[in-house]
Amino acid sequence: MLRLLIATITVFAAACSPPTQQEPAKTDESMNMETPAPAVAGPITGTGTVTQVDAAAGTVTLNHGAIPAVSWPAMTMQFTAENPAILQGVAVGDNVSFELKSATETSIVTSVQKQ
Numbered sequence: 001m002l003r004l005l006i007a008t009i010t011v012f013a014a015a016c017s018p019p020t021q022q023e024p025a026k027t028d029e030s031m032n033m034e035t036p037a038p039a040v041a042g043p044i045t046g047t048g049t050v051t052q053v054d055a056a057a058g059t060v061t062l063n064h065g066a067i068p069a070v071s072w073p074a075m076t077m078q079f080t081a082e083n084p085a086i087l088q089g090v091a092v093g094d095n096v097s098f099e100l101k102s103a104t105e106t107s108i109v110t111s112v113q114k115q
């Protein structure tokens with residue numbers, strides 16, 4: 001017996017896609033260009049030597065090293081302690097590390113600690 005296999009493959013070209021609807025051009029493109037990166041991430045810290053301290057007034061003068069985060073060279077300047085209590089135990093001549101309140105409140109220190 002001779003078997004005759006006839007495979008009939010019929011390919012229908014799918015020509016039934018509807019015409020593409022053209023959307024009108026958008027004229028109000030929203031300018032969504034958020035820049036997520038802040039100028040400074042994390043605490044801004046420095047180190048220096050205390051040249052003057054007035055715990056009662058809440059001020060401390062530091063001869064501090066460069067602080068690249070706020071583009072400061074080394075200098076001597078006075079800071080105000082956010083909480084004057086942090087200046088208790090800090091004396092002239094101490095080498096300290098300190099933390100600025102923020103990049104926009106650079107004259108305020110939130111922490112002054114002896115090294």
Ligand SMILES: [Cu+2]
Pocket residue numbers: 064072075076077
């Ligand atoms: Cu300074």
